[in-house]
Amino acid sequence: MLGKILIYLKGSHFFRVGLPMISLCLIGTHGLKFYQEIRYEEKESRQRILTGKEMINLTKSNRKQLSLESEYERMMKKVDLTTYKNKRVPRPWKE
Template structure:
């Protein structure tokens, strides 16, 4: 028995596939199965966390049914808004004081508004 084990160990030491390739294949295939189980467990836990009260869900569905928007209503809202008249305002840099910057922006906008009306 001991002699046959010695022959097997010697053949493993000589054969590079048995020494390096087989453990690598076992690691890759076994790792994929292990990752599959962990992913499945993760998604099962997430599904359990997102359980919603059925009564609350019914109330939300009722509100959605009551408020149906049509395409024409949305188009009228967009037409009422003046989308061509806008002003790009730069936010303050991290080293700038935001209150001072906002005051300066308001003064500049007031000056521009006065110059446009004149």
């Protein structure tokens, strides 16, 4: 009786192909779950939650009042318009 069952299971397409595939999927999800937990634990250990006062101090120190006029003045100090020459770009149809 047991021999007949083993012969049937050996010839069964499900036990040759399906069962290994299902077991790989189940074992694979368990393995991925393990690695995902490690990843998220590591990420949480690197992050630090700031308090309200620390957040305010960080934003105040980095704030700089910018206006369009001040940026224009800063850029005009870098550019020298007295030596500017208008050069025409050669056109492909005029060559």
